[in-house]
Amino acid sequence: MYLYDQYDQAMVDARVAEFRDQTERRLKGALSEEQFRPLRLMNGLYLQLHAYMLRVAVPYGTLNSRQMHALADIADKYDRGYGHFTTRQNIQYNWIRLEDAPDILADLAAVEMHAIQTSGNCIRNISSDHFAGAAADELVDPRPYAELLRQWSSFHPEFSYLPRKFKFAVIASDTDRAAMKLHDIGIQIVRNHAGELGASFYVGGGMGRTPMIAPCIRDFVPLDQLITYAEACLRVYNRYGRRDNKFKARIKILVHELGQDEYTRQVEAEFAHMLEQGIEPPLAELERIKGYFEQPVFESGLAADFDRSDPDFALWADRNTHAHKAAGYVSAVISLKPVGGIPGDASAAQMHLMADLAREYSFDECRVMHTQNIVLPHVRIADLHALWTQLEAAGLGSPNLDTIEDIIACPGLDYCSLANARSIPIAQKISQRFAQSGRTAELGELKLKISGCINACGHHHAGHIGILGVDRKGKENYQLLLGGSEAQDTSLAKITGPGFDEDGIVNAVEKATDVYLANRAEGERFLDTYRRIGMEPFKEALYG
Amino acid sequence: MAEELGTSPDEVQFRFRDGEPVDHAAVTVDSFLDQSNATAVRIEPGDDARALLPHLERLALVEVNFPVFGDGRGYSAARILREAGYVGELRAVGDVLIDQLSSMRRCGFDSFAPDKRLDEEDARAAFERWPEVYQPAADARRPIWAKRHGQD
Amino acid sequence: MNILTGNDLKSGAVVWWTGEGWSIHVNDAIEVGDDTDATCAREEAARNVNLPYAIEATRDASGWRPAHIKERVRAIGPTVRPDLTLKPADPDIGNWVI
Numbered sequence: 001m002y003l004y005d006q007y008d009q010a011m012v013d014a015r016v017a018e019f020r021d022q023t024e025r026r027l028k029g030a031l032s033e034e035q036f037r038p039l040r041l042m043n044g045l046y047l048q049l050h051a052y053m054l055r056v057a058v059p060y061g062t063l064n065s066r067q068m069h070a071l072a073d074i075a076d077k078y079d080r081g082y083g084h085f086t087t088r089q090n091i092q093y094n095w096i097r098l099e100d101a102p103d104i105l106a107d108l109a110a111v112e113m114h115a116i117q118t119s120g121n122c123i124r125n126i127s128s129d130h131f132a133g134a135a136a137d138e139l140v141d142p143r144p145y146a147e148l149l150r151q152w153s154s155f156h157p158e159f160s161y162l163p164r165k166f167k168f169a170v171i172a173s174d175t176d177r178a179a180m181k182l183h184d185i186g187i188q189i190v191r192n193h194a195g196e197l198g199a200s201f202y203v204g205g206g207m208g209r210t211p212m213i214a215p216c217i218r219d220f221v222p223l224d225q226l227i228t229y230a231e232a233c234l235r236v237y238n239r240y241g242r243r244d245n246k247f248k249a250r251i252k253i254l255v256h257e258l259g260q261d262e263y264t265r266q267v268e269a270e271f272a273h274m275l276e277q278g279i280e281p282p283l284a285e286l287e288r289i290k291g292y293f294e295q296p297v298f299e300s301g302l303a304a305d306f307d308r309s310d311p312d313f314a315l316w317a318d319r320n321t322h323a324h325k326a327a328g329y330v331s332a333v334i335s336l337k338p339v340g341g342i343p344g345d346a347s348a349a350q351m352h353l354m355a356d357l358a359r360e361y362s363f364d365e366c367r368v369m370h371t372q373n374i375v376l377p378h379v380r381i382a383d384l385h386a387l388w389t390q391l392e393a394a395g396l397g398s399p400n401l402d403t404i405e406d407i408i409a410c411p412g413l414d415y416c417s418l419a420n421a422r423s424i425p426i427a428q429k430i431s432q433r434f435a436q437s438g439r440t441a442e443l444g445e446l447k448l449k450i451s452g453c454i455n456a457c458g459h460h461h462a463g464h465i466g467i468l469g470v471d472r473k474g475k476e477n478y479q480l481l482l483g484g485s486e487a488q489d490t491s492l493a494k495i496t497g498p499g500f501d502e503d504g505i506v507n508a509v510e511k512a513t514d515v516y517l518a519n520r521a522e523g524e525r526f527l528d529t530y531r532r533i534g535m536e537p538f539k540e541a542l543y544g
Numbered sequence: 545m546a547e548e549l550g551t552s553p554d555e556v557q558f559r560f561r562d563g564e565p566v567d568h569a570a571v572t573v574d575s576f577l578d579q580s581n582a583t584a585v586r587i588e589p590g591d592d593a594r595a596l597l598p599h600l601e602r603l604a605l606v607e608v609n610f611p612v613f614g615d616g617r618g619y620s621a622a623r624i625l626r627e628a629g630y631v632g633e634l635r636a637v638g639d640v641l642i643d644q645l646s647s648m649r650r651c652g653f654d655s656f657a658p659d660k661r662l663d664e665e666d667a668r669a670a671f672e673r674w675p676e677v678y679q680p681a682a683d684a685r686r687p688i689w690a691k692r693h694g695q696d
Numbered sequence: 697m698n699i700l701t702g703n704d705l706k707s708g709a710v711v712w713w714t715g716e717g718w719s720i721h722v723n724d725a726i727e728v729g730d731d732t733d734a735t736c737a738r739e740e741a742a743r744n745v746n747l748p749y750a751i752e753a754t755r756d757a758s759g760w761r762p763a764h765i766k767e768r769v770r771a772i773g774p775t776v777r778p779d780l781t782l783k784p785a786d787p788d789i790g791n792w793v794i
């Protein structure tokens with residue numbers, strides 16, 4: 001994985017010094033909160049319901065064991081012994097003291113990490129496929145391109161005060177595991193007819209108040225023009241994105257209001273101009289970065305199957321692994337979704353363990369998934385049992401990847417100052433309900449996603465089943481949505497009808513799954529059945 | 545006569561160019577385009593900096609106004625002017641704060657007239673904050689990738 | 697009735713105006729009138745508190761109860777981590793919040 005050289009290190013060190021200085025100015029009163037707020041936000045420091053919250057960037061979700069240990073140490077030393085992995089492949093700490101924040105950033109810098117641009121109206125942490133570099137179906141490892149973009153977007157002098165936040169995702173396989181088309185810019189690395197690699201640009205997707213699927217505005221940007229094209233996309237947005245209304249300020253609204261063709265025309269004109277400015281890093285830089293992502297040396301001649309005599313293990317190994325490009329290996333998913341638990345939370349002890357396991361079994365690497373789980377990307381099939389045994393003992397062995405128990409839930413009203421309703425208790429009740437009824441396995445792949453407000457951090461529009469918390473006359477209320485997907489068949493979920501209270505929404509989810517089971521055709525997932533039979537049968541069951 | 549909007553040179557707190565600060569009253573972009581003798585103009589966030597490109601020869605001063613620091617359109621305006629070869633004074637005015645100085649400098653601003661005077665020492669630290677830069681912009685700094693690959 | 701709340705500048709902790717200072721316990725709060733701007737401005741300028749504001753609350757024998765659920769979550773802590781609330785020993789704390 002990528003390692004800093006002296007330049008990268010100098011940049012994060014300078015940032016720590018800058019934030020230390022800014023924090024001191026705030027604490028001694030030279031900066032007002034109004035002035036300080038955007039500065040702390042650009043270092044990922046929010047003021048949430050209980051304290052400051054620090055969001056640490058995990059670029060394209062990749063961590064080595066040293067970094068994971070450091071995250072655990074921060075949880076112990078400066079927080080209350082745990083952290084929360086987010087749908088942006090980052091980690092958040094909920095109980096941070098402003099006074100400590102510069103020291104935490106220094107601790108992060110010591111392991112080549114930072115919290116730069118994890119908030120604010122700037123280019124945020126770049127997300128990617130959590131199986132990058134391992135997936136059997138990928139064209140190339142997308143992360144070098146993400147790293148190239150990370151460096152370009154860090155402290156970008158022109159794009160630090162955009163109309164609104166800006167999120168990139170980069171993938172390199174036809175199977176989309178990063179919700180690429182629901183980002184401000186989604187990039188897919190592709191090969192053209194001549195056999196050359198390039199980038200397809202999808203611009204103007206997003207969730208939130210006005211969910212939109214990004215249209216492809218250019219299907220092939222040559223790799224030696226990638227940064228220049230991104231710069232052109234951003235400049236048009238910075239100049240013409242709406243600034244009169246926060247809710248209309250994302251690039252999706254600009255693309256929508258101008259129309260895809262006009263936006264593209266403006267980008268192409270700016271691109272032609274930018275090409276003359278010589279801002280593109282040389283391909284040698286991409287090659288240098290690629291050097292850090294070289295495949296580990298995989299063993300050959302390994303066994304391709306495992307001993308199934310322990311049914312619990314076999315269930316986990318079947319459910320929680322993903323096909324690897326090297327024979328005898330899989331990517332193994334550590335579920336952070338124990339039944340009744342808090343999706344995405346991990347204790348410091350669990351983080352230490354995951355770090356140790358990454359080192360022992362996965363070439364010192366792990367990944368944060370946008371579904372709030374952790375991946376060990378390169379595990380020998382022969383090691384799966386030993387791995388699982390240790391995970392089980394630590395409460396990390398839930399065999400529920402991509403099932404109805406594998407719920408995405410944002411922090412909601414238990415932590416988040418923007419929330420209308422709590423998300424986590426709903427996730428807890430649903431996972432308990434289905435674990436008890438024993439229906440989880442029967443339901444197969446079913447992606448359930450919960451957000452505590454319209455901002456959609458819990459990706460509810462993209463859930464096969466989505467739940468949105470709203471405020472109904474001072475009471476928590478939950479709307480049910482059906483039919484969303486953030487995979488390559490991207491679709492936006494639709495609201496079923498009037499909302500439900502806390503117990504009502506759990507019942508409603510169960511009813512929706514009953515409709516599926518009663519109607520499904522051979523081999524159909526919940527989503528497929530919904531797409532075939534439409535909303536009506538579900539409405540009938542819910543409200544009829 | 546067009547409305548005069550410009551800052552006066554004694555409001556300029558930081559300046560990175562030789563010679564006296566330009567002391568012509570800056571006018572709005574519309575006024576500037578209407579008259580043939582103005583040599584100073586003020587760009588508001590909603591103005592198209594490219595409208596000035598045919599007239600760069602006669603411009604001695606462009607002020608870019610930041611009514612609120614969070615409106616970042618002025619950064620693009622500045623870079624666009626520099627990219628087009630404008631070599632006159634480029635002055636950031638308005639809600640210009642310490643922590644925006646280094647980005648503004650990178651986008652081509654060479655003078656600064658903040659509404660509220662900034663602490664000199666904090667400002668100096670801010671101008672010198674970044675030992676390296678990741679991307680080329682309107683200044684002459686070599687990006688990290690150029691250094692890595694021995695390019696000028 | 698109104699009470700004042702905000703966050704401690706250094707620690708970020710949720711705090712309530714006691715008439716003399718700021719407490720992490722909502723039951724230490726005093727009722728404030730409608731005009732709280734002066735107090736807020738003074739306390740914020742002195743950096744005793746960050747972003748203070750007035751909220752509505754009712755009072756009964758057991759103490760203050762903020763009118764809005766968000767403020768009740770702030771007053772106690774996350775309902776999903778009773779161990780981290782201000783009343784870790786109280787099994788019913790979640791119900792108080794809702």
Ligand code: SF4
Pocket residue numbers: 410411412413416417418419420451452453454455456457458
């Ligand atoms: S979706 Fe809303 S409640 Fe949930 S974390 Fe995002 S802003 Fe907070």
